[in-house]
Amino acid sequence: xxxxxxxxxxxxxxxxxxxxxxxxxxxxxxxxxxxxxxxxxxxxxxxxxxxxxxxxxxxxxxxxxxxxxxxxxxxxxxxxxxxxxxxxxxxxxxxxxxxxxxxxxxxxxxxxxxxxxxxxxxxxxxxxxxxxxxxxxxxxxxxxxxxxxxxxxxxxxxxxxxxxxxxxxxxxxxxxxxxxxxxxxxxxxxxxxxxxxxxxxxxxxxxxxxxxxxxxxxxxxxxxxxxxxxxxxxxxxxxxxxxxxxx
Amino acid sequence: xxxxxxxxxxxxxxxxxxxxxxxxxxxxxxxxxxxxxxxxxxxxxxxxxxxxxxxxxxxxxxxxxxxxxxxxxxxxxxxxxxxxxxxxxxxxxxxxxxxxxxxxxxxxxxxxxxxxxxxxxxxxxxxxxxxxxxxxxxxxxxxxxxxxxxxxxxxxxxxxxxxxxxxxxxxxx
Numbered sequence: 386x387x388x389x390x391x392x393x394x395x396x397x398x399x400x401x402x403x404x405x406x407x408x409x410x411x412x413x414x415x416x417x418x419x420x421x422x423x424x425x426x427x428x429x430x431x432x433x434x435x436x437x438x439x440x441x442x443x444x445x446x447x448x449x450x451x452x453x454x455x456x457x458x459x460x461x462x463x464x465x466x467x468x469x470x471x472x473x474x475x476x477x478x479x480x481x482x483x484x485x486x487x488x489x490x491x492x493x494x495x496x497x498x499x500x501x502x503x504x505x506x507x508x509x510x511x512x513x514x515x516x517x518x519x520x521x522x523x524x525x526x527x528x529x530x531x532x533x534x535x536x537x538x539x540x541x542x543x544x545x546x547x548x549x550x551x552x553x554x555x556x557x558x559x560x561x562x563x564x565x566x567x568x569x570x571x572x573x574x575x576x577x578x579x580x581x582x583x584x585x586x587x588x589x590x591x592x593x594x595x596x597x598x599x600x601x602x603x604x605x606x607x608x609x610x611x612x613x614x615x616x617x618x619x620x621x622x623x624x625x626x627x628x629x630x631x632x
Numbered sequence: 633x634x635x636x637x638x639x640x641x642x643x644x645x646x647x648x649x650x651x652x653x654x655x656x657x658x659x660x661x662x663x664x665x666x667x668x669x670x671x672x673x674x675x676x677x678x679x680x681x682x683x684x685x686x687x688x689x690x691x692x693x694x695x696x697x698x699x700x701x702x703x704x705x706x707x708x709x710x711x712x713x714x715x716x717x718x719x720x721x722x723x724x725x726x727x728x729x730x731x732x733x734x735x736x737x738x739x740x741x742x743x744x745x746x747x748x749x750x751x752x753x754x755x756x757x758x759x760x761x762x763x764x765x766x767x768x769x770x771x772x773x774x775x776x777x778x779x780x781x782x783x784x785x786x787x788x789x790x791x792x793x794x795x796x797x798x799x800x801x802x803x804x805x
Contacts, residue, residue, distance in 0.1 A: 394793065401650075404679065405653075
């Protein structure tokens with residue numbers, strides 16, 4: 386636990402410093418130093434995304450649980466990690482730009498409603514994925530580990546479930562850029578940050594696949610138990626998320 | 633914009649890890665081991681401040697008027713009552729109820745929104761530890777040694793790992 390504590394301390398410290406640095410650098414942007422400073426900002430945004438996504442959240446748990454309960458390859462983990470982060474960043478961009486350019490006057494009245502709907506959609510999708518995983522595990526048990534042809538539908542659903550709730554970290558940077566009038570930089574920063582986050586989320590998926598492979602050989606033909614546990618945990622995650630929107 | 637801010641609080645509690653950073657500057661004058669008043673200054677990070685400024689600095693002069701101060705107090709400061717202002721005062725190891733805050737004043741310093749406020753009581757600082765931290769881990773509150781302004785006793789600021797969140801504490805010797 387001591388190592389974990391130190392790790393947490395470093396994580397918070399790095400984010401604290403990156404947050405300050407990124408704000409100062411964006412503010413210092415002017416016509417003379419625009420290219421180099423913009424590139425520096427995008428580099429920092431990438432690092433910020435990478436470190437930011439190491440903390441709890443951002444779909445890592447969902448991805449980890451999904452790949453724990455599904456036999457897959459590392460390529461798929463990368464694909465899903467990046468799909469989540471792209472959706473995550475895109476939804477943050479849409480929400481944040483929406484505040485300023487489309488819903489400026491309506492937003493205060495309706496924002497709660499919009500955010501609740503986004504969260505509820507996400508929760509329902511996660512619950513569906515959990516139920517689907519449990520069903521697949523049950524089927525796999527019935528068919529005695531007979532190879533199943535699985536579609537990519539469930540993976541896309543997982544990516545949408547995890548990514549649809551916009552990332553407040555991305556939203557803050559985007560809004561900060563907009564306030565200072567750097568609209569293009571706002572979009573590029575969100576993309577850069579999402580590339581960093583995607584890498585972290587992908588690693589979570591890869592580690593789960595590696596764990597699944599190890600545990601699979603250890604459990605010798607009873608991997609459906611692992612799959613059922615994974616599916617049930619995804620279901621629980623979705624239920625808690627849904628209940629959270631009801632408070 | 634207030635709803636946007638609250639939304640960030642809410643969503644981030646589900647995606648728990650810090651999105652807002654607050655530097656906490658405590659000022660305490662201790663006489664014979666006791667203090668009657670503790671003053672805190674919160675300096676909110678520049679990016680979060682920019683969101684706040686959009687809504688609260690209505691005349692855009694980068695200064696907070698008394699009217700704007702009242703608006704911030706009622707809309708952006710008192711919401712932290714539910715979170716005990718992220719501050720836990722431990723006396724002999726037990727957390728005491730957080731006293732009523734007084735003399736709230738908001739300012740903008742170097743593009744950062746600052747909240748200054750005080751609490752009053754009869755604090756025996758030998759047995760007292762001040763802890764800051766957000767249990768939801770949305771806000772990271774930071775106290776560095778150089779943020780302390782303590783007269784009359786030696787004060788030491790250290791980090792505290794509380795499993796789900798990371799905070800800081802100040803001990804007095």
